[in-house]
Amino acid sequence: MSERKESDVQPAIRTGRLTKHYGAVKALRDLDLEVKEGEVIGYLGPNGAGKSTTIRLLLDLVRPTSGRAEVFGLDCQRQPVEVHRRLAYVPGESALWPSLTGREILHLLGRVHGSVDDAYRDELVERFSFDPSRRARAYSHGNRQKLMLIAAFMTRADLLVLDEPTNGLDPLMEQEFRRCVHEARARGQTVFLSSHILSEVEALCDRVGILREGVLVEMGTLSELRHLTALSVEATFDGEAPDVSGVPGVTAVERAGRTLRCQVQGPVDPLLQAIAGMGVRELVSREPSLEELFLAHYGPQAAPPDPARAI
């Protein structure tokens, strides 16, 4: 098999100033997104941020107001059938055909998609403890999710588009899901995961994008993103906690008796200089979790998003 040149390799997903307005509501504004083949991308944002809109645009369920979207170099709007052949989708909520059994639905979805790894499908049914003999109307929400997950992973599609896929799954099944994503990644499949579950995104994703009010405000690896926010410091003193508000880079100072809490942006040296020799008993510093990063963008003090400054 000949080597592909770097320039020939198409990104799994590429959007160019992708915009969607629903009447007066600007659901998505000038989205420029690039996902390389083989990556696992997390896509975060609160309800109404535009995550599902992005996915619906990629899947040609809705048409963009302007801009374009491509999957593996194929235009999502002009060549939807070819695009769909290379991807599989798990929605957060699915409406199934109530009179068909789980087995029949898996068969149907496999035939309609065109490619199924039968052995893997049977293995997944086993691993997810899914009973395919019941009719769809008898399934609980969690079981319906399992069905859609199995239907997507069994196709071994090059791109997996997952919109809150573990909605309603218990922790054991969530672990199974994570295993499946790792296996897909090992096989070179690309995964686009839109999720609220920050621990899941933290555990699975190479890069994370944060969407806010239709604008992509951050995109990068977790370590890159961490540098953008402050380090959390908590210190306990022998005596009264000193006031460090004047120290450069220090914000959000809280003093309660002997305890001092603050945030440090940039180098921590000025703060350490300030409190050295003041009888520090304990010092704890913590990198922000993805939740804190996320909340920093959505807290009341955060500035409204500006498409011009977006990634």
Place this chain on the structure above:
Amino acid sequence: MAASTTARRSVRSGVLRGYVFGVVVASQSLAYASTYKTARSRTALAAIFGHNAGLAAINGQAYDLTTTAGFTAWKCLMFLALAGSVWGLLLATRLVRGEEEAGRFELLAVGPTTRRRATAETLAGLGAGPFVLWAITAAVTIAVGHSSKVRIGPGAALYFALALALPALVFAGVGAVTSELAPTRRQASSWAGLVLGASYAVRMVADSSNGTVWLRWLSPLGWAEELHPLYAPDPLALVPLVALAGLLAGAAVVLSGRRDIGTGVLAGREGRAGSGRLLGSAGALALRLQRSTLAVWAGGIGLGALLLGSIATDGGKLVATSSTLRNDLSRIGATGPGATQYLSITFVLVALLVAFLAAGEAAGLRAEEASGRLEPLVVAPVSRSRWLAGRVAIAAGSVLACGVLAGALTFLGSVASHARLGAGPLLEAGLNIVPPALCVFGAGVLALGLVPRAVAPAAYGLVAWSFLAELLGAALHSNRLLLDLSLFHQMAPAPAAAPDWTSAGVMVGLALAAVLVGGAAFRRRDLAGA
């Protein structure tokens, strides 16, 4: 709380049906009054139709066909009582079982109330529908009854409307009980439908000969007949009707306390394995999901055609005695022997049914998109055009098959009654009813592309409009314009006249254009999900 939401929906449904019933009563009474003006023609009508066992089986016994009131009662009572009963049971299963399947009944039942109270409130709201049906049908009948040609007093009109609305109430009760027993809405409707079918069959047997008249007391539809509205009112039968309605409502409330939400008292048929057939593609899936509905439609149309064919001879005699009717028919181009002319009228009814089927197919397209079940197909490598093309093929094929079936079975029925009609003209008449139905479907697809929420109103509205225009136009005799607005009027009155292939071609062409435009718009727009 439950009562008012259910009542709102029930009343909305009842208002529409009330107007339709009223129009049917008005048109039938006006048609009779203007067609049979002389005492002689009325006596002749009574002689032909009054003692026909076959007609009595379908329409009930004819007591007095020489007055407008008597004729209206005979023509309308059984037809509307049956239609009302079907409506009642479908309304009940939709508002009781359907609400539960949608998960909305749960929200009421977990509130500060007991299961039984919630059900009782729902049933109270449900009852508002037949009440409104009664009120509006009575109002329209009173309005028409003022006319000197018709002469039906307000009291008689109220009593007549009661005879139509009470069976609806009773079968709403049946629907409520089966909703408690059956695990799904489909099964609840089928079981209630079976009970209705059995009631109708018993009444049919009762009316077909003198010795079996007592059987009428075993069927709610028979009780409606025993009320003898509009000519010899006998309120005795009101007692079993009201009593049964109350009993069924009580039973439904009691049963609701006994079962789990989400299933029925007689649940447990879920264990059957799927047949696994017809799942190879989106088109095959569509066939599989619709096969039982299409079979029922085809069966119903076929049976109807058979029956109508078998009474063609008597219908022909009726036409032969009425010069007014003959004039009307020749005005629209219907010629030939009496039986053929009679069939040209009845084929309009079959055309209505097939158009209803087409409207249902169109509404199904929108329902699939709105429910979110289209999404997994469209996200797969199935283009929207391919999906739509498959559904168009199924709709067109079903309509065509029903048309051919109608023609063939009318012929078979006519053979059984020795009417000596040719198979060719009847088959052509069957094909003739296909283009209006295709137009209805085309209108639905056009709406699907341009204004998706309007698919069901557009398709069903076109059918209802065409039928009402036809009915009113025929009754009022005069209004050519009104008749021209009806799709059914654009088709030639086959088999009494040769089918007008030009206008058929135009209708098919319009339908095709509508499908193409609608399809293109559908491909371009955003899909509205669940």
